[in-house]
Amino acid sequence: MRIGIAGKGGVGKTTIAATMARLAARSGATVIAIDADSNPNLAPALGLDRAIVGHPLPVSVVSKRLDGPALTATVDSVLVEHGTAGPDGVVLLSMGGPAHAGEGCLCSAHATVGAVLGDLDGSTGGPDDSGGSDSSDTVTVVDMEASPEQLSRGTVRNVDVLLLVAEPYFRSLETVRRLAPLAAELSIARVAVIANKLRSAADGEAVAEFCARHDLSLLASVPYDAAVADADVAGRPLLDVAPDSPAVAAIEALARRLHAVSTAGG
Ligand SMILES: Nc1ncnc2c1ncn2[C@@H]1O[C@H](COP(=O)(O)OP(=O)(O)OP(=O)(O)O)[C@@H](O)[C@H]1O
Ligand SMILES: [Mg+2]
Numbered sequence: 001m002r003i004g005i006a007g008k009g010g011v012g013k014t015t016i017a018a019t020m021a022r023l024a025a026r027s028g029a030t031v032i033a034i035d036a037d038s039n040p041n042l043a044p045a046l047g048l049d050r051a052i053v054g055h056p057l058p059v060s061v062v063s064k065r066l067d068g069p070a071l072t073a074t075v076d077s078v079l080v081e082h083g084t085a086g087p088d089g090v091v092l093l094s095m096g097g098p099a100h101a102g103e104g105c106l107c108s109a110h111a112t113v114g115a116v117l118g119d120l121d122g123s124t125g126g127p128d129d130s131g132g133s134d135s136s137d138t139v140t141v142v143d144m145e146a147s148p149e150q151l152s153r154g155t156v157r158n159v160d161v162l163l164l165v166a167e168p169y170f171r172s173l174e175t176v177r178r179l180a181p182l183a184a185e186l187s188i189a190r191v192a193v194i195a196n197k198l199r200s201a202a203d204g205e206a207v208a209e210f211c212a213r214h215d216l217s218l219l220a221s222v223p224y225d226a227a228v229a230d231a232d233v234a235g236r237p238l239l240d241v242a243p244d245s246p247a248v249a250a251i252e253a254l255a256r257r258l259h260a261v262s263t264a265g266g
Contacts, residue, residue: 001138001160002117002140002142002158002159002160003020003142003258004144004150004159004161004162004163005142005144005163006162006163006164006165007146007165007172007179008166008167008175008176011146011172011196012165012167012197012222013143013146014037014041014045015045015247016194016251016254017143018033018045018046018143018238019237019238019239019247020141020255021046021090021139021141022237022239023239023248023251023252023255024141025089025090025139026088029138030089030091030137030138031088031091031138031139032079032090032091032092032139032140032141033086033140033141034092034093034094034095034117034140034142035092035095036113036144036145037097037143037146038096038097038098039145040095040096041143042092043084043086043092045237046086046087046090046092047086047087047236047239047240048084048087053092054082054084054094055082056094056095056096056097057082057094057113058082059109061073061078061112062111062115068114068154069112069115070118071118071119075116075119078116079091087237095110095112096109097109110149111155113142113155113156114154114157114158117140117155117157120140142159144156148178148179151179152182156186156188160188160262161188161258162190162191162192163192163193163219164176164179164180164183164191164193164194164216165196166194166195166196166207167195167197168197168204168206168207173210176193176216177214177216180214190261191216191217192216192218192219192220192258193207193211193216193217193218193219194219194220194222194254195207195208195220195221195222197222197224198224204221207221219254219257219258219261220250220253220257220258221250222254223247223250225242227245228242228245228247230242
């Protein structure tokens with residue numbers, strides 16, 4: 001299952017992506033975490049030391065074809081060559097960002113992510129008969145940029161699920177409302193909202209009401225939790241600093257719910 005995580009800047013995409021990735025790995029899945037943000041932050045959120053994180057995906061892994069970008073090698077070899085193994089066995093691939101000011105657009109970097117996603121298997125269950133990294137128990141988590149660009153470009157057209165993270169305030173919810181139709185145009189099979197940083201029952205009700213009004217599916221909620229900020233201040237993963245925190249429990253429940261609806265096909 002390939003899971004994209006999108007939403008307005010600062011809503012909690014990286015926190016949720018990193019925590020979900022490690023929890024999925026602990027439950028036995030092969031997990032690939034893709035940092036698709038040109039301002040990359042997923043490595044420290046996973047617990048990877050900057051010193052051991054390899055180079056970003058080089059643009060040479062992709063060739064541009066008439067029907068879109070395609071990998072020039074197998075996805076397994078791309079993972080071996082360019083992935084960095086992190087805590088709980090999560091393998092990180094990074095899109096990387098601009099190396100220099102004024103170098104222009106990052107089209108080729110986006111294309112690497114699109115091509116990798118296209119070649120990773122998206123099935124959500126069933127027997128693992130290949131033993132490779134594209135086997136059916138592989139979970140791919142994509143930490144996306146805080147802009148509609150990866151939807152407008154179609155970078156994430158091959159995700160099976162798009163999680164739209166929103167805080168309980170208008171501009172954040174409006175962002176989700178704008179992203180959802182783009183996901184629908186890409187025919188992404190499942191699109192759901194995750195409410196984050198809820199401080200009260202009223203916050204939860206406000207998000208639920210917004211989702212109902214705009215025909216958005218609200219999959220799960222994560223409370224505001226000071227442990228998340230504390231982990232951030234310490235520069236360490238939430239899962240290591242506060243494994244018993246309410247935020248981790250909520251992200252665990254979200255992952256279980258996602259697995260249940262995906263395998264049920266509902
Ligand atoms: N449930 C939560 N409770 C409290 N603070 C949170 C929660 N989730 C995220 N945060 C805080 O919100 C800030 C942004 O989180 P994070 O970096 O995960 O967001 P993001 O959406 O990935 O941001 P960006 O758009 O910059 O990539 C961080 O300071 C983080 O500690
Ligand atoms: Mg982020």
